[in-house]
Amino acid sequence: MPKPDQMMSEFLPGTLAMLILRVLSRGPLHGYAIAKRVRERSHEALDIEDGSLYPALNRLLVRGWLKAEWGISENNRKARFYQLTPAGRAQLEVESHEFDRLVNAIQLVMKTA
Amino acid sequence: MRELWNRLRHFRRRAEFNTELGEEIRCHLEMRADELEAEGLPRKEALLRAKREFGPAARVQEDSRSAWQFQWIEDLAGDLRYAYRAFRHSPGFAAAAIFSLALGTGANTTVFTLTDQLLVNRPSASHPENIVTMRIGGSSHAEMREYRMMRDAGVFDGVAGMHEESEVNWRTAGETRRLRIIHVTDNFFDVTGTPVMLGRGIATGETNTVVLHYAFWKANFGGDPSIVGRTMVLDGRPLTVVGVLPEKHHTLVGFGFAPELYAATTDEGERVKLVVRLPQGVTAAEALERLKAVCARIDKVYPPEGSPRARYTSVEAVTGTAWLTGRKAMPFVAFFGLLMIVATLVLLVACANVASLHLARAVSRRQELSVRLALGAGRGRIVRQLLAESLLLAGIGTLVGVALTMLLTKLLDGTPLPLPIPVRLSLTTDWQLFGYALMVAAGAALVSGVMPALAVTRMNPGGGLKAEERSVGGGWWSLRNVVVATQLAVTSVLLVTGFLFLRNLSQSSSMSPGFDADHTIWTTMRLVPERYDTPETRIAITERALETVRQQPGIESAALAEVIPLNDSRSIGTRMITDLNAQGQEIHAYMNVVTPDYFRTIGIPLLEGRDFNDRDVKGSGVVILNEKMAKSLFGARSAVGHTIRWKMENSNSTLSVVGVVKSSKYSTLGEDEAAAMYEPYRQSSRYGTTLHMLARTGLETGAVSRELRGTLLQVDDTAAVESRPMKTALAFAFLPSRVGAALLGSMGGLGLLLASLGLYGVLAYAVSRRVREIGLRMALGASPGNVLSMVLRQSFALIAAGAGTGLLIALIVTQPLTMFLVPGLSPNDAVSYIAVALLLAMVGAVASSGPALRAVRIDPATALRHD
Numbered sequence: 002m003p004k005p006d007q008m009m010s011e012f013l014p015g016t017l018a019m020l021i022l023r024v025l026s027r028g029p030l031h032g033y034a035i036a037k038r039v040r041e042r043s044h045e046a047l048d049i050e051d052g053s054l055y056p057a058l059n060r061l062l063v064r065g066w067l068k069a070e071w072g073i074s075e076n077n078r079k080a081r082f083y084q085l086t087p088a089g090r091a092q093l094e095v096e097s098h099e100f101d102r103l104v105n106a107i108q109l110v111m112k113t114a
Numbered sequence: 115m116r117e118l119w120n121r122l123r124h125f126r127r128r129a130e131f132n133t134e135l136g137e138e139i140r141c142h143l144e145m146r147a148d149e150l151e152a153e154g155l156p157r158k159e160a161l162l163r164a165k166r167e168f169g170p171a172a173r174v175q176e177d178s179r180s181a182w183q184f185q186w187i188e189d190l191a192g193d194l195r196y197a198y199r200a201f202r203h204s205p206g207f208a209a210a211a212i213f214s215l216a217l218g219t220g221a222n223t224t225v226f227t228l229t230d231q232l233l234v235n236r237p238s239a240s241h242p243e244n245i246v247t248m249r250i251g252g253s254s255h256a257e258m259r260e261y262r263m264m265r266d267a268g269v270f271d272g273v274a275g276m277h278e279e280s281e282v283n284w285r286t287a288g289e290t291r292r293l294r295i296i297h298v299t300d301n302f303f304d305v306t307g308t309p310v311m312l313g314r315g316i317a318t319g320e321t322n323t324v325v326l327h328y329a330f331w332k333a334n335f336g337g338d339p340s341i342v343g344r345t346m347v348l349d350g351r352p353l354t355v356v357g358v359l360p361e362k363h364h365t366l367v368g369f370g371f372a373p374e375l376y377a378a379t380t381d382e383g384e385r386v387k388l389v390v391r392l393p394q395g396v397t398a399a400e401a402l403e404r405l406k407a408v409c410a411r412i413d414k415v416y417p418p419e420g421s422p423r424a425r426y427t428s429v430e431a432v433t434g435t436a437w438l439t440g441r442k443a444m445p446f447v448a449f450f451g452l453l454m455i456v457a458t459l460v461l462l463v464a465c466a467n468v469a470s471l472h473l474a475r476a477v478s479r480r481q482e483l484s485v486r487l488a489l490g491a492g493r494g495r496i497v498r499q500l501l502a503e504s505l506l507l508a509g510i511g512t513l514v515g516v517a518l519t520m521l522l523t524k525l526l527d528g529t530p531l532p533l534p535i536p537v538r539l540s541l542t543t544d545w546q547l548f549g550y551a552l553m554v555a556a557g558a559a560l561v562s563g564v565m566p567a568l569a570v571t572r573m574n575p576g577g578g579l580k581a582e583e584r585s586v587g588g589g590w591w592s593l594r595n596v597v598v599a600t601q602l603a604v605t606s607v608l609l610v611t612g613f614l615f616l617r618n619l620s621q622s623s624s625m626s627p628g629f630d631a632d633h634t635i636w637t638t639m640r641l642v643p644e645r646y647d648t649p650e651t652r653i654a655i656t657e658r659a660l661e662t663v664r665q666q667p668g669i670e671s672a673a674l675a676e677v678i679p680l681n682d683s684r685s686i687g688t689r690m691i692t693d694l695n696a697q698g699q700e701i702h703a704y705m706n707v708v709t710p711d712y713f714r715t716i717g718i719p720l721l722e723g724r725d726f727n728d729r730d731v732k733g734s735g736v737v738i739l740n741e742k743m744a745k746s747l748f749g750a751r752s753a754v755g756h757t758i759r760w761k762m763e764n765s766n767s768t769l770s771v772v773g774v775v776k777s778s779k780y781s782t783l784g785e786d787e788a789a790a791m792y793e794p795y796r797q798s799s800r801y802g803t804t805l806h807m808l809a810r811t812g813l814e815t816g817a818v819s820r821e822l823r824g825t826l827l828q829v830d831d832t833a834a835v836e837s838r839p840m841k842t843a844l845a846f847a848f849l850p851s852r853v854g855a856a857l858l859g860s861m862g863g864l865g866l867l868l869a870s871l872g873l874y875g876v877l878a879y880a881v882s883r884r885v886r887e888i889g890l891r892m893a894l895g896a897s898p899g900n901v902l903s904m905v906l907r908q909s910f911a912l913i914a915a916g917a918g919t920g921l922l923i924a925l926i927v928t929q930p931l932t933m934f935l936v937p938g939l940s941p942n943d944a945v946s947y948i949a950v951a952l953l954l955a956m957v958g959a960v961a962s963s964g965p966a967l968r969a970v971r972i973d974p975a976t977a978l979r980h981d
Binding site for chain 2 (some may be wrong): 022031032033051053055056058059060062063064065074077078079080081
């Protein structure tokens with residue numbers, strides 16, 4: 002059975018990036034916390050595979066939507082914290098808007114067709 | 115944009131990135147382990163589980179890294195690595211391909227360097243784009259008094275003069291050496307801003323200073339810097355060395371012209387080329403207008419001998435495109451253009467060699483490629499892989515080629531060419547060459563790689579997997595045959611061109627101007643007009659000068675001529691009426707006015723009739739025709755005794771032919787046989803103040819010509835006397851065709867070598883592919899003779915098709931070469947075509963019979979198993 006994030010990216014490409022941006026819009030987090038936050042907020046329905054998280058984070062860094070800084074985690078470990086850049090925030094706007102439109106459209110079809 | 119910047123920054127700190135990512139992953143695992151530990155697992159267990167959950171860390175790292183990298187560069191690197199391994203398995207193939215490409219690109223970049231250095235004139239001067247040379251009154255060199263008026267006219271930013279082909283005697287350590295120098299006016303260095311490496315340039319007001327060329331300084335003074343301030347005795351005058359030019363000094367003349375030193379001119383009789391610095395922003399057209407105005411002023415002070423000076427004026431650039439498109443550089447542009455085309459053809463043949471090698475190799479790599487296709491590699495992926503291979507080959511080939519070029523230019527750099535005029539190549543390899551080489555390499559990779567790559571990937575993977583495709587011969591239009599035929603065609607074009615130039619080379623070394631330049635001396639005596647202002651005095655001095663030359667020991671004969679052939683010419687185009695043809699006939703003829711003994715002196719044989727003699731005076735009405743003119747006017751009949759007449763402005767006299775001489779060259783070495791006629795000096799009474807004397811000697815012409823100058827100065831020491839062996843004077847006329855023949859001939863030879871190799875390779879390969887088929891035929895009872903004749907017949911059919919097409923194309927495309935070929939050699943030269951056809955047949959026979967012989971000699975059973 003495919004992992005949830007594979008499902009997501011297969012059916013809704015780019016959702017992983019959108020989720021990461023959304024989770025970070027509340028403030029900087031390190032990688033482990035990002036995955037945990039997504040899992041918690043989706044009530045364990047979405048589980049970002051560790052193997053996809055870091056490549057995805059790096060893709061966002063390349064685009065300039067995130068920046069990363071080393072800091073100390075809540076349990077006193079050295080960790081790399083990711084933070085939204087203004088460009089990333091704008092991108093989040095665009096993506097969530099697009100996502101809403103898409104979901105609405107799908108729902109419309111599912112309910113009326 | 116930002117993304118690109120981010121990626122580039124990443125590239126700089128990728129080592130750091132890797133450790134950071136590793137750190138981050140470790141941190142991730144520990145946090146997970148902390149959590150698991152909190153759930154009650156032992157620490158060790160927790161860490162293991164975290165790792166298991168995380169999956170392969172290496173892959174995460176790889177994927178994260180790839181987010182930052184330029185994908186195609188990584189892919190290319192991979193492809194190149196693979197290509198390198200593939201070449202290690204077939205070093206013979208790689209060596210052959212690299213050798214071909216190295217020769218092709220080496221030839222190309224060498225020609226590029228030569229063209230760049232010889233054709234693109236970059237004179238050593240400040241802002242050379244503002245410097246022009248000017249002609250007034252139609253002569254390339256102005257008189258000193260004209261120069262002074264120009265200089266003082268104040269309409270230009272500076273006017274200097276130079277005489278580029280002067281010579282002086284240098285007295286050193288008890289012997290006298292002849293030096294080639296540029297005589298310049300005292301302001302020359304100021305006007306041109308010519309940079310000096312050591313000391314300074316000649317300064318205004320100086321008449322006794324010299325500046326040395328770098329190579330001359332190195333060779334004669336060992337590069338001793340204390341030379342500045344020392345004295346050299348030139349032509350008996352002590353001159354002070356004030357400076358040394360830098361190593362890479364380019365004269366305003368261009369073409370690698372490099373005399374030994376610059377000296378201030380002192381001779382009032384010397385004529386100088388006007389070197390003018392235009393005010394910023396003044397165009398050539400405006401400059402010409404100003405020049406004409408100055409000419410009018412000069413005419414008022416010094417009335418012109420003929421037409422006003424302003425009638426024949428010109429302004430010529432010394433650098434840039436204006437110089438290239440100028441009259442002087444045009445033949446050189448055409449020549450180097452042709453050279454570039456031929457070099458590109460050579461490269462094309464090299465590429466064709468490599469392409470067919472690729473193709474041959476790809477066919478034997480079918481199995482490997484089929485496996486890759488079958489395993490799911492896209493066609494694009496395979497094409498990319500094959501292209502990477504060609505790129506690698508082209509890259510290495512070009513590197514080797516450029517290395518060859520650099521070696522060659524290193525050898526040629528600064529070497530004086532063995533010519534009677536001082537020419538020194540000053541070659542530098544710079545970024546332009548590398549840019550060009552890069553372009554050549556990319557082009558070569560594309561040309562040699564794309565076609566085979568596409569062709570190979572078109573095949574069916576299933577067929578390739580089944581061991582070897584058991585094809586027999588293939589159709590007539592099989593790709594292989596088409597490739598071979600195409601290459602044969604290109605090869606024939608190149609071969610014909612190469613052969614034409616090789617023939618040109620051998621013919622031009624024996625090329626004759628139609629007269630004897632080896633034993634003749636040309637002396638010019640320019641008299642001061644004020645001293646000889648009546649015809650009588652001019653006749654007297656002319657006769658006296660000629661007699662003096664005749665009396666000179668070692669002189670066999672001497673004569674005067676109005677124009678010296680191949681240096682200057684006079685001609686008329688008119689309707690010529692003869693006593694046999696009152697209708698007349700349009701004729702274009704060169705004219706010269708000569709004294710008795712002219713023909714003996716210059717070595718033109720008298721075919722019939724008599725030479726002029728002292729009784730041919732004004733009113734005698736005699737003329738000597740050349741063979742060509744005699745034939746066109748009188749046909750097979752003897753011209754001697756007949757008369758000719760043509761309409762002229764003032765005279766309408768009838769001239770009777772007293773002799774016929776052999777045709778020679780008049781204006782250029784390359785001209786077709788032209789009509790010419792000679793009138794006796796006394797009859798035409800064209801006594802001016804410039805005397806051109808020719809003298810014949812059996813002794814060494816250089817020494818005699820210097821003695822002659824001294825003797826004539828004793829006749830009139832106010833006259834400017836120049837004396838040089840005819841051979842030296844003609845050097846310029848011979849130079850282009852000789853250098854051209856040498857360069858293009860060697861290029862043709864190179865093409866010949868490459869094309870033969872390629873042809874051999876392709877044919878040998880084509881036959882070797884058929885070993886199994888041959889074995890089958892022999893097993894079925896064919897005799898070795900049968901097989902051999904079959905293979906040869908098919909090879910020859912292929913050669914005939916390819917070469918036939920190629921020769922036909924060559925017949926068309928070589929037509930413009932006429933202008934570079936010596937007279938008597940036409941682009942349709944049968945010898946060249948037959949030689950090329952024979953050569954192709956020979957290479958073809960050797961190439962196909964070798965493998966065929968091997969095939970018929972082996973046991974049919976083995977041949978059948980051969981792959």
